[in-house]
Amino acid sequence: MTRTTPGLVLDGVTLTLGDGDETVTALDDVSLSVDPGELVAIVGPSGSGKSSLLAVAGALVAPTSGTVEVGGTALAGLSARRLTALRREHIGFVFQSGNLVPALTALDQLRLPLTFGKVSEPRDPATLLAEVGMDHRARRRPHQLSGGERQRVGIARALVTQPKLLLVDEPTAALDRQRSQEIVGLLAREAHEHGVAAVMVTHDHEVLHHCDRVLEMADGRLSQVDRSLS
Amino acid sequence: MFLAVRELAFARSRYVLMGGVVALIAILMVLLSGLSVGLVNDGVSGLKQLPVTSFAFQKDVSKDSAFSRSLVDPADAKTWRDVSGVEDAAPFGNTLVNAKTDRDVDIDLALFGVEPDSWLAPEATDGATLSGPDTVLLSSTAEEEGVRVGDTITIGQLGTTLTVGGFLEGQHTFGHVDIGYLALPTWQEIRAGVRPGEKVPDHVYDEVTAIAVRADSDADLTAAADSTGTTALTLDESFGASPGYTAETSTLQLIQGFLYAICALVVGAFFTVITIQRRQEIAVLRAMGASTRYLLRDTLMQSLILLVVSAGVGIGVGVAAGAAIASTPMPFALELTPIATATLTLIVLGMIGATVAVLRITRVDPLTALGGNR
Numbered sequence: 051m052t053r054t055t056p057g058l059v060l061d062g063v064t065l066t067l068g069d070g071d072e073t074v075t076a077l078d079d080v081s082l083s084v085d086p087g088e089l090v091a092i093v094g095p096s097g098s099g100k101s102s103l104l105a106v107a108g109a110l111v112a113p114t115s116g117t118v119e120v121g122g123t124a125l126a127g128l129s130a131r132r133l134t135a136l137r138r139e140h141i142g143f144v145f146q147s148g149n150l151v152p153a154l155t156a157l158d159q160l161r162l163p164l165t166f167g168k169v170s171e172p173r174d175p176a177t178l179l180a181e182v183g184m185d186h187r188a189r190r191r192p193h194q195l196s197g198g199e200r201q202r203v204g205i206a207r208a209l210v211t212q213p214k215l216l217l218v219d220e221p222t223a224a225l226d227r228q229r230s231q232e233i234v235g236l237l238a239r240e241a242h243e244h245g246v247a248a249v250m251v252t253h254d255h256e257v258l259h260h261c262d263r264v265l266e267m268a269d270g271r272l273s274q275v276d277r278s279l280s
Numbered sequence: 281m282f283l284a285v286r287e288l289a290f291a292r293s294r295y296v297l298m299g300g301v302v303a304l305i306a307i308l309m310v311l312l313s314g315l316s317v318g319l320v321n322d323g324v325s326g327l328k329q330l331p332v333t334s335f336a337f338q339k340d341v342s343k344d345s346a347f348s349r350s351l352v353d354p355a356d357a358k359t360w361r362d363v364s365g366v367e368d369a370a371p372f373g374n375t376l377v378n379a380k381t382d383r384d385v386d387i388d389l390a391l392f393g394v395e396p397d398s399w400l401a402p403e404a405t406d407g408a409t410l411s412g413p414d415t416v417l418l419s420s421t422a423e424e425e426g427v428r429v430g431d432t433i434t435i436g437q438l439g440t441t442l443t444v445g446g447f448l449e450g451q452h453t454f455g456h457v458d459i460g461y462l463a464l465p466t467w468q469e470i471r472a473g474v475r476p477g478e479k480v481p482d483h484v485y486d487e488v489t490a491i492a493v494r495a496d497s498d499a500d501l502t503a504a505a506d507s508t509g510t511t512a513l514t515l516d517e518s519f520g521a522s523p524g525y526t527a528e529t530s531t532l533q534l535i536q537g538f539l540y541a542i543c544a545l546v547v548g549a550f551f552t553v554i555t556i557q558r559r560q561e562i563a564v565l566r567a568m569g570a571s572t573r574y575l576l577r578d579t580l581m582q583s584l585i586l587l588v589v590s591a592g593v594g595i596g597v598g599v600a601a602g603a604a605i606a607s608t609p610m611p612f613a614l615e616l617t618p619i620a621t622a623t624l625t626l627i628v629l630g631m632i633g634a635t636v637a638v639l640r641i642t643r644v645d646p647l648t649a650l651g652g653n654r
Contacts, residue, residue: 101650105647105650110646111647131571134570134571137567143567151564162565165574166568166569166574219650
């Protein structure tokens, strides 16, 4: 094995939304490969197709054409049940403002994904919570946590199943500058240390220096950004 | 279960409110069930205690008042006895009277006239039988009203006197009044309105209410009824001929039916609101890889816990309240089977309501978890 299997491969992915005359091309011939341990940022204006890219990569929406592979598994032709299992075992989502379950303590947020079904190599929730610096808040519920703390728990929750692919949706949308730096720094560190392929969609240009690669999305097309601009 | 129990504990105030409603419904169910059983006992316990499977009434008699209207010839008993599958048959008389004891206790009685040596004749707890023409054996409930063995009972306007020979085991009531068993000829005279000392017309002894029949379940009673010119009703069918029985039971059943429907609707509405509130959370869980089955199982487990606990509390309170009511003269009796059936129906219907509500989960699109699609 000369090369490790990429965490995510998109090849010629096109996604057309709507039907009849009102179709919108959300993704237009997008190709992307993300290696384990790599944090890729995707920037672009609202409506450029960033969220569609996450949805397709996250096995939530099937592309109109093109192929998607997560951790070496092609998604095409998989049943809904298999796709759910794939999301459970190999894909971690980090949502805007954490999107934690209101009823659960920070520690239980991490234990929850392990109750969905079999996970081959789960990480220990308590250890992981300490790793993101939240062990002192283990018994707090989301409404007792600050925005940055919620996002830390959200990141840990996404990583507890040891996913091959981490999809991050606007993680700093609700955070101030300093928290934003800390959170994206944490994401980069986790991706590097645990060999997770990570794709982060963001508006926030100030956090891009943490990322290994920055791509720009415009009208459904993906293009490399000159690092000097970011 | 992981999420279900934590959700219950976290949002306990709203679940307690919901559980309170279910518990109140359960209390009502127990009280209604007790009242229902009590009324049935008051109405037909005397019939239930008879070793009878069917009654042969006068042909084409109105079914809801057969016991008060029917007149048949006691000689028909012999014909019935010869029907294959019929073990035994005997003439049976039933009439309601007002009476007064020599201790000034006013008592309404359902007089059951039976042949003293027949299989219908009861025996009192102290061994007394229908030994004389004026002996009457009373339901134990008459003793609670102040009647004692040896008392003389005078029948209303007729002035006929009977002597209390003993009390029967348990409750023997018919149409909400105590039953008094007495010898058939005396019963026939009372029914015909013959005063003591008056000459008794011959036809009086040719009239009874019905022929009581004890038969195998496969006996062809319809054919036998046709040949004797009678109408055969099973014991259960004859309950409807007890005064007020049908009206009482159907009213209570209607109320119970409404309570079940209310329970299903309230639980359904509650879980509909909860599910709509949790949409974003459910979308996130689905995106994270929770299967529809996992989410349904978790939510239904939650409804089941809520229903079982609150119904249990309600039943407990209801039984305690019912025990207090049962010690009063109100017709009220707690029985395990109807309460268990009501509880089970309550939980099952509540679960149906919850299921319809939480099926919404299957329509939550995990895509809505992503910010851009919110």
